[in-house]
Amino acid sequence: MTLFILKRLVQIVPVIFGVTLVVFLIMQMVPGDSAIVLAGEGASQETIEELRENLGLNLPLHIQYWEYIKGVVQGDLGHSIKNGNQVLDEIIVRLPITIELAVYSILITIVLGLGAGIISAIRPYSWMDFGVTIIALLGISLPSFFLGILLMYSFSINLGWLPVAGWDSPMHIILPAITLGAGGAAIVARMTRSSMLEVINQDFIRTAKAKGLKGYMIIFKHALRNALIPVITVVGLQFGSLLGGTVLIESVFAVNGLGRMIVDAIRTRDLPMVQGGVLVASMIFVFVNLFVDILYKVFNKRIDLN
Amino acid sequence: MKTMKEPILEVKELKQYFNVKRDKLFGEKQVVKAVDNISFELYEGETLSIVGESGCGKSTTGRSILRLDEPTSGSIKLFGEDLLSKSTKQLNVMRKDIQIIFQDPFASLNPRRTIRQMLSEAMTIQKVVPKDLQEGRMVELMQLVGLRPEYLDRYPHEFSGGQRQRIGIARALSVNPKIIICDESVSALDVSIQAQILNLLKKLQRELGLTLLFISHDLSVVRHISDRVIVMYLGKIVEIASKDNLFNTPKHPYTKALFSAIPTFEKVNRKERILLKGDVPSPLSPPSGCRFHTRCPFATEQCKKEEPAMQNVQNNQEVTCHHWEKLI
Amino acid sequence: MTMETTVLEVKNLKTHFFTEEGIAKAVDGVSFHLKKGETLGIVGESGCGKSMTSLSILRLIPTPPGKIVDGEILLNNENIIAMDNEQLRKVRGNKISMIFQEPMTSLNPVLTVGEQIAESLRLHQNLSRKEAWRKAVEMLELVGIPAPEKRAKQEPFQLSGGMRQRVMIAMALACNPEVLIADEPTTALDVTIQAQILEILKELQQKLGMSIIFITHDLGVVAEMCDKVAVMYAGQIIEEGAADSIFEEPLHPYTNGLIDSIPKLHGDQEDLATIEGSVPSPYHYPIGCRFAERCQFAAAICRTKQPDLVQMGEGRTVRCFKYTSEWGGNA
Amino acid sequence: STTDNTNTSKGENNNSKAGEELIILRASDATSLDPHFITDIPSANIIHGKVYETLIAFDKDRNFQPLLAKSWEQVDDTTWTFELNEGIKFHDGTDFNAEAVKTTFDRLFDPATGSPQKDKLSMITEVIVNDTYSVSMKLASPYAGLLSILASNEGSIISPKAIAESGDKLKTAPVGTGPFVFKSWTSGQSIELETNQDFWGNVPAFNKLTFKIVPEDATRIAMVENGEAHISDQIPVTDLARIESSDSISLYRTEGLAVEYIGFNVQDPFLSDVKVRQAISYAVDRESIISGIYENVGTLANSAMSPMVIGYSENVKGYDYNLGEAKKLLAEAGVKEGTTVKILTSDRKERINMAEVIQSQLKGIGLKAEIQVMEYGAYIQEISNKQHQMFIGGWGNATGDGDYNQYNLFHTASQGAPGNHFYYSNPTVDQLIEDARAESDLETREKIYEEALKIELEEAVYIPVRNYEHLAVVSDKVKGFWLDASNYAMVRDVKVSQ
Amino acid sequence: MENNVNTVKLNEPVIKAQKNKSRKLWSKLKKNKTAMVGLGILIVYAIILLLGPWLAPYDPYEIDLANKLQSPSMDHLMGTDDKGRDILSRILSGAYLTMGVGIFAVVFGGSVGIILGLVAGYYGGIIDSIISRIIDVMLAFPGILLALAIVSALGTSLINVTLAVGFFSVPMFARIVRGSTMEVKKLEYIDAVRTLGANDLIIIVRHILPNILSPIIIQASMRLATAILSAAGLSFLGLGAQPPSPEWGAMLSTGRDFLFNAPHIALFPGLMISMLVLGLNLLGDGLRDALDPRMKG
Ligand SMILES: Nc1ncnc2c1ncn2[C@@H]1O[C@H](COP(=O)(O)OP(=O)(O)OP(=O)(O)O)[C@@H](O)[C@H]1O
Numbered sequence A: 001m002t003l004f005i006l007k008r009l010v011q012i013v014p015v016i017f018g019v020t021l022v023v024f025l026i027m028q029m030v031p032g033d034s035a036i037v038l039a040g041e042g043a044s045q046e047t048i049e050e051l052r053e054n055l056g057l058n059l060p061l062h063i064q065y066w067e068y069i070k071g072v073v074q075g076d077l078g079h080s081i082k083n084g085n086q087v088l089d090e091i092i093v094r095l096p097i098t099i100e101l102a103v104y105s106i107l108i109t110i111v112l113g114l115g116a117g118i119i120s121a122i123r124p125y126s127w128m129d130f131g132v133t134i135i136a137l138l139g140i141s142l143p144s145f146f147l148g149i150l151l152m153y154s155f156s157i158n159l160g161w162l163p164v165a166g167w168d169s170p171m172h173i174i175l176p177a178i179t180l181g182a183g184g185a186a187i188v189a190r191m192t193r194s195s196m197l198e199v200i201n202q203d204f205i206r207t208a209k210a211k212g213l214k215g216y217m218i219i220f221k222h223a224l225r226n227a228l229i230p231v232i233t234v235v236g237l238q239f240g241s242l243l244g245g246t247v248l249i250e251s252v253f254a255v256n257g258l259g260r261m262i263v264d265a266i267r268t269r270d271l272p273m274v275q276g277g278v279l280v281a282s283m284i285f286v287f288v289n290l291f292v293d294i295l296y297k298v299f300n301k302r303i304d305l306n
Numbered sequence B: 001m002k003t004m005k006e007p008i009l010e011v012k013e014l015k016q017y018f019n020v021k022r023d024k025l026f027g028e029k030q031v032v033k034a035v036d037n038i039s040f041e042l043y044e045g046e047t048l049s050i051v052g053e054s055g056c057g058k059s060t061t062g063r064s065i066l067r068l069d070e071p072t073s074g075s076i077k078l079f080g081e082d083l084l085s086k087s088t089k090q091l092n093v094m095r096k097d098i099q100i101i102f103q104d105p106f107a108s109l110n111p112r113r114t115i116r117q118m119l120s121e122a123m124t125i126q127k128v129v130p131k132d133l134q135e136g137r138m139v140e141l142m143q144l145v146g147l148r149p150e151y152l153d154r155y156p157h158e159f160s161g162g163q164r165q166r167i168g169i170a171r172a173l174s175v176n177p178k179i180i181i182c183d184e185s186v187s188a189l190d191v192s193i194q195a196q197i198l199n200l201l202k203k204l205q206r207e208l209g210l211t212l213l214f215i216s217h218d219l220s221v222v223r224h225i226s227d228r229v230i231v232m233y234l235g236k237i238v239e240i241a242s243k244d245n246l247f248n249t250p251k252h253p254y255t256k257a258l259f260s261a262i263p264t265f266e267k268v269n270r271k272e273r274i275l276l277k278g279d280v281p282s283p284l285s286p287p288s289g290c291r292f293h294t295r296c297p298f299a300t301e302q303c304k305k306e307e308p309a310m311q312n313v314q315n316n317q318e319v320t321c322h323h324w325e326k327l328i
Numbered sequence C: 001m002t003m004e005t006t007v008l009e010v011k012n013l014k015t016h017f018f019t020e021e022g023i024a025k026a027v028d029g030v031s032f033h034l035k036k037g038e039t040l041g042i043v044g045e046s047g048c049g050k051s052m053t054s055l056s057i058l059r060l061i062p063t064p065p066g067k068i069v070d071g072e073i074l075l076n077n078e079n080i081i082a083m084d085n086e087q088l089r090k091v092r093g094n095k096i097s098m099i100f101q102e103p104m105t106s107l108n109p110v111l112t113v114g115e116q117i118a119e120s121l122r123l124h125q126n127l128s129r130k131e132a133w134r135k136a137v138e139m140l141e142l143v144g145i146p147a148p149e150k151r152a153k154q155e156p157f158q159l160s161g162g163m164r165q166r167v168m169i170a171m172a173l174a175c176n177p178e179v180l181i182a183d184e185p186t187t188a189l190d191v192t193i194q195a196q197i198l199e200i201l202k203e204l205q206q207k208l209g210m211s212i213i214f215i216t217h218d219l220g221v222v223a224e225m226c227d228k229v230a231v232m233y234a235g236q237i238i239e240e241g242a243a244d245s246i247f248e249e250p251l252h253p254y255t256n257g258l259i260d261s262i263p264k265l266h267g268d269q270e271d272l273a274t275i276e277g278s279v280p281s282p283y284h285y286p287i288g289c290r291f292a293e294r295c296q297f298a299a300a301i302c303r304t305k306q307p308d309l310v311q312m313g314e315g316r317t318v319r320c321f322k323y324t325s326e327w328g329g330n331a
Numbered sequence D: 001s002t003t004d005n006t007n008t009s010k011g012e013n014n015n016s017k018a019g020e021e022l023i024i025l026r027a028s029d030a031t032s033l034d035p036h037f038i039t040d041i042p043s044a045n046i047i048h049g050k051v052y053e054t055l056i057a058f059d060k061d062r063n064f065q066p067l068l069a070k071s072w073e074q075v076d077d078t079t080w081t082f083e084l085n086e087g088i089k090f091h092d093g094t095d096f097n098a099e100a101v102k103t104t105f106d107r108l109f110d111p112a113t114g115s116p117q118k119d120k121l122s123m124i125t126e127v128i129v130n131d132t133y134s135v136s137m138k139l140a141s142p143y144a145g146l147l148s149i150l151a152s153n154e155g156s157i158i159s160p161k162a163i164a165e166s167g168d169k170l171k172t173a174p175v176g177t178g179p180f181v182f183k184s185w186t187s188g189q190s191i192e193l194e195t196n197q198d199f200w201g202n203v204p205a206f207n208k209l210t211f212k213i214v215p216e217d218a219t220r221i222a223m224v225e226n227g228e229a230h231i232s233d234q235i236p237v238t239d240l241a242r243i244e245s246s247d248s249i250s251l252y253r254t255e256g257l258a259v260e261y262i263g264f265n266v267q268d269p270f271l272s273d274v275k276v277r278q279a280i281s282y283a284v285d286r287e288s289i290i291s292g293i294y295e296n297v298g299t300l301a302n303s304a305m306s307p308m309v310i311g312y313s314e315n316v317k318g319y320d321y322n323l324g325e326a327k328k329l330l331a332e333a334g335v336k337e338g339t340t341v342k343i344l345t346s347d348r349k350e351r352i353n354m355a356e357v358i359q360s361q362l363k364g365i366g367l368k369a370e371i372q373v374m375e376y377g378a379y380i381q382e383i384s385n386k387q388h389q390m391f392i393g394g395w396g397n398a399t400g401d402g403d404y405n406q407y408n409l410f411h412t413a414s415q416g417a418p419g420n421h422f423y424y425s426n427p428t429v430d431q432l433i434e435d436a437r438a439e440s441d442l443e444t445r446e447k448i449y450e451e452a453l454k455i456e457l458e459e460a461v462y463i464p465v466r467n468y469e470h471l472a473v474v475s476d477k478v479k480g481f482w483l484d485a486s487n488y489a490m491v492r493d494v495k496v497s498q
Numbered sequence E: 001m002e003n004n005v006n007t008v009k010l011n012e013p014v015i016k017a018q019k020n021k022s023r024k025l026w027s028k029l030k031k032n033k034t035a036m037v038g039l040g041i042l043i044v045y046a047i048i049l050l051l052g053p054w055l056a057p058y059d060p061y062e063i064d065l066a067n068k069l070q071s072p073s074m075d076h077l078m079g080t081d082d083k084g085r086d087i088l089s090r091i092l093s094g095a096y097l098t099m100g101v102g103i104f105a106v107v108f109g110g111s112v113g114i115i116l117g118l119v120a121g122y123y124g125g126i127i128d129s130i131i132s133r134i135i136d137v138m139l140a141f142p143g144i145l146l147a148l149a150i151v152s153a154l155g156t157s158l159i160n161v162t163l164a165v166g167f168f169s170v171p172m173f174a175r176i177v178r179g180s181t182m183e184v185k186k187l188e189y190i191d192a193v194r195t196l197g198a199n200d201l202i203i204i205v206r207h208i209l210p211n212i213l214s215p216i217i218i219q220a221s222m223r224l225a226t227a228i229l230s231a232a233g234l235s236f237l238g239l240g241a242q243p244p245s246p247e248w249g250a251m252l253s254t255g256r257d258f259l260f261n262a263p264h265i266a267l268f269p270g271l272m273i274s275m276l277v278l279g280l281n282l283l284g285d286g287l288r289d290a291l292d293p294r295m296k297g
């Protein structure tokens, strides 16, 4: 296991190269020029050129990339083209916020999703199942934006229980966390249901029944554990994407997260910021997926990680 | 063995160890030495049985031969070719010749595939029967193992335990292998079906020179079908002999104990059991010296310290015991 | 041994599977009873409904497609078929426990075997987590698994076939049930372990007055273990009686054939005797005697009429026309 | 609510203490707080008139008023002299004086600074310190727009001490003379200013000015409505009705400097024919765009200059909606029914809507318009590379002077990135623009611009659509707030009631 | 006594049953009420898909600013949008576009993802490491950036938006499939086919895939909704259907500006997407059951 984790950590190195190179190349390909965007209206051609020069955008591509990678290796993610700040600083401002929000959302996802999925699986095709299914599907096809606004209007404006937006108090976390958690919960619920149904007809469930176990024990201990692999996977994906940031909800609730940072950076063609953001996001996925793999092993010893 | 030819399967110094979870996070790494340095040969057309206490490594031996678990070390030669050095592709071709019937019939059947799909797939993969003749062959196979051909379109869960076991047998037979490893293959069958299957295997042996590696604990069945028998204890071979020698003059104390425990309804033959004393040792921490010494009524200091080597008793009988000569 | 009280009585049990191809009458009118401390052996052709009978007793038939369509199962005069879920739960694993035929698939692949044993102890005997675990390890030791503390922490796939089977046994015995249904409990066990297990069962029976339904193919084991034997064929019991008398004097042609098929330990045979032909499909049994097709004594009546059970002396019944006046005779 | 705010916990913060703090919501974060690097209004809005002050300033009616300079005078065609107020201190304690003015502008002109703004003041050749509180500016040529620029963000006077210490730090930590002292900037989240208690003018009535970044339109309004903030600008027109129906918030509207137009790439083979452009100009019903898409926010634009811009002329008018004329011109140009023309727009919702309406209107004259939506960066690239046909654009007119408008939009020298995305080139117009630049008499200037504008319209280089109107939603508790024509939030005189 | 060992007749059902496999599936499906409801819904969508433009009562592109934001009425069953266009007509005309992009994106992303996941999960080791790390990168890759890149490299066609949206579905499928594959490949019946000499392709396709189908079905049906919504998200970046295309996702996002004064603008396209996903899910559930031999009856 330790060896496995070490191996995984070593793999981060090629990921860094891969991610930065791909982002770098794509950013070169994408139309738009940070110098023009930055110079604003009315700047002369010379000014734009000069700006480009100052930002080092005129250097040959391989040198630009090399300089960047050299920095990354030394822990320097460069400076934002837009505001000149250290990219690392910009990320450090946002990362804790994003993590906090992601953790709460994923808790909601797990609790709601697993709960609903189990209810569905216990009595497939009952009214409960049908109700859960419908809600889950609304959850997935209702863009999170709408849910966010809806919740905001109900709980903040009409009822006045919660603040509308911002990130100043624990109360501020509630609405965005629910909004983000709900979409994931829908997938988790459906996944749990179908996984459970795969398991519930197997012989060992019969054994559990023969032991006289209570229904909930059969469900949670015997069935759920065996149904968990796809569920863990979707939760992991969900969690990863939450940590990578979710632009829409961050916008709606004025959460200063990574997702918004990356998208803003892309819009202003702020290459170092995009690089840094995507780099962090991919690190997050590497770690989340490492964790997911470890969970596979925890829940099913038979799975071979090497 | 009837005529001493080149062995078609040769197992040499085979070891199969499994890592298991440590007790504590930084505890010592634990290994189960499921199969620990065994060697034997299998000759064309013979039946070699493996008997031994539960957990002594019989199934593991079978699985290792097929490289279902990669052996830790040793060599396995099929028709003189080393299986362990083969690529997957080459191995797949060679697998046609050597089949296994698994101990757990239900677990070894894909729950989503009908019997027909399984059988026809097997035949197609190894190209033993052209597509248009498969139907006939499948019906034949079903009848051979005593199943009704109309069951072909059923799924494994619709069968009884014994029926599933027979499906496993039919599948193994479907590719006309030269060697079959039968892991407790008739244990779940009622005696009449069991008799039918045993007869079938013998017939195939007579007619096609089928070779069997027969893993079983049912000594009457073993006696009925085998030419030679291997007795295993805790991952090691303790005795290997022709059937007659073994059943008439067992040499190893473990073999003797084993034979005395056979239950039978023939009252006349019931005899006093040698009930083995002492705790059954675990392959996680096998005893030093002779592995049987903890339970052997005849154990001496030497047994505790020295691992006995394989010794020849007589033609076709070898035993791993320091004291076999002194024991009657 | 006290044998007065009947613990379990099965009356005219019918368990059918409703599939697209028709109705499979896996169990078709089975009746027997089991007294306290008694061991009933069930033997019979593979696929004749032994496992389904035992699953029916605990109402574990997969529904759909299976269904108990008729009959009564009385445990201490209480009909299991009429119980609600809560009552049923208290019976399962506690009063009646079961050893399943296929240990690999019947054990939960992702829970340690120790946990699987301990959980019913916690549930039915109100043991604490620790006590239950200790007891589970004890049970593993009892069934002859070496290094039980370590094995208890392993998952089923790490155990050998015989060990899994013993785990099932340990699990079933853990709560000292009144009735133990053992479906081929020793098929994967070598003779020494088998002997040990049989010894344990007898001991428990003596101590607790446990009754056992013992399903097996090994007639040797039956002879050694059972007081009574029921022989099943095609969903029905075709012969029943005290173990000794059945082996000494089998009445039904099928029983006869079975005994003949056993490989003998002594004396060499090239081929074993078999019963020719195959079992009828549970989807369409013949109108007459279900064994008629394979029976060397079959007469005209055997092919047209179902035989009833015939009483043949104390506790001895057989389902065969041979022992009735209707039989025309045939050599 | 509680008045005792000694033990305010984090949780209670959202019922903000009116009178203590003024919270303004913004859609996007600032890019920089250094006036020499700021190129966008949202960034300028944070510091202009708040942290930094300029020598002179526009009042509500866009007249020049003294600010740091108490008076000014054009000595000759190319020399301006400013007399400065005394006793003003920068936030870091440095005295404000002529030296400070010179240091500030020298920094701007210094190529090492690399300011993208230096073009705007490139006509200044030298800043001369006459005495401690008097400063002169020497121009290379007469330049009428000078005052407008000096009154804009580019004209902010920066603490010379801060400049000396570190140029770069100014991007994140501005030091000026204004009524608010910069306190902190949490990137992407908020910028906090504190009231300058030693301000030389009227000290504002609240202690703290916070800009919060809230990207979502609906959220901004909701926050003001819910009392979590006081002011939000950048309001979408679709929310007017909702704001008007609310009893706790009101809408503030102000005419802007910017104009929105439909531009033609006059070098495009199809659009190079002036008749085609004229036909299209006739075919676009601009009134219905303003009422239908913009809910009458903004007014019908007659030219590229809004009425608020210096140099605007009422005598110039765009094309009236006239399908007959349009069809006739098209026929004359020999354009076949069903010819396609592409309309490029950035991904701003209103502009996409506008494009859709134009598309449907052009159908009326048998033109098949294809809409291309592009993300802003790509859009800019596309029009800077001359790959477009028609496009929807807008010109911010940051300084409010006609020169900034005309020179950047229509002068041959400005083709491409600087602003002339029409790729229009007309020597006469070029000349007129240069003349107007040098003309200091306002009336004459207006005349010159009028002529230029007329030519541009005759040649149908663009279709003026709408004069901007800036919107803000303001909590009813707030008094004294106004938006200036550049869309700067003017908060000096704001009073917040409980 | 007759020798009847080898004479069991080849009963009719033996032969028939094989041909009937798909019919059998159908007959099982038919009994499943919810699956039939799902199928019913999907049939309605199929009709809309094929005939939509001809069923539309109005010109879906006809702008009528005077009549904008009208609530549903007899004239306009679903009301009009912010430019006075008939929403019903737009929904009907936009069906093939919306569903086409969504379905193809899921099919494309699904197939690539499933293949990657199977390969990674089955082979493990270095292959898994490589694929998994690529997936990590794909997951972290911002959609808008890819969209921009595609627009610039390949242009704005519908196929390209499908590619882009499909691309983002790849890791979702890949990870799910990988996890389940790792679980299933350890089962004994896989060993059993290996001993038959089955090559990896057979093992993967015939034995692993069918046993991990249900998470795939779920993922695919859920993914469709996401795909439709994200395709609409990209149209604002110039990728895919451009305004005024009546694409449901785009209509839905137009509706977000009118949530309060004209909720119907968002409601109807939203409902259309929800119902589509509902139909797929119900059918998917039924299919899962029908494919599960243990759920017989
Ligand atoms: N789900 C099912 N659908 C249809 N038929 C079934 C199903 N389960 C079992 N059967 C049939 O019921 C019959 C009785 O099965 P059962 O498992 O009771 O046999 P058994 O006597 O235990 O045999 P064995 O000794 O081989 O285990 C068999 O013929 C089997 O095919």
Ligand SMILES: Nc1ncnc2c1ncn2[C@@H]1O[C@H](COP(=O)(O)OP(=O)(O)OP(=O)(O)O)[C@@H](O)[C@H]1O
Residues within 6 Å of the ligand: B018, B019, B020, B032, B033, B034, B053, B054, B055, B056, B057, B058, B059, B060, B061, B103, B283, C157, C158, C159, C160, C161, C162, C163, C188, C189, C190
């Ligand atoms: N995958 C595994 N991981 C760890 N230990 C294993 C594994 N497979 C087998 N073992 C161990 O190897 C030993 C030998 O097992 P094997 O299955 O070969 O026994 P066997 O002789 O077939 O016994 P039985 O007659 O009970 O089937 C046992 O101790 C078992 O626990």
Ligand SMILES: [Mg+2]
Residues within 6 Å of the ligand: B058, B059, B060, B103, B183, C160, C161, C162
């Ligand atoms: Mg074994």
Ligand SMILES: [Mg+2]
Residues within 6 Å of the ligand: B160, B161, B162, C050, C051, C052, C101, C183
């Ligand atoms: Mg059975």
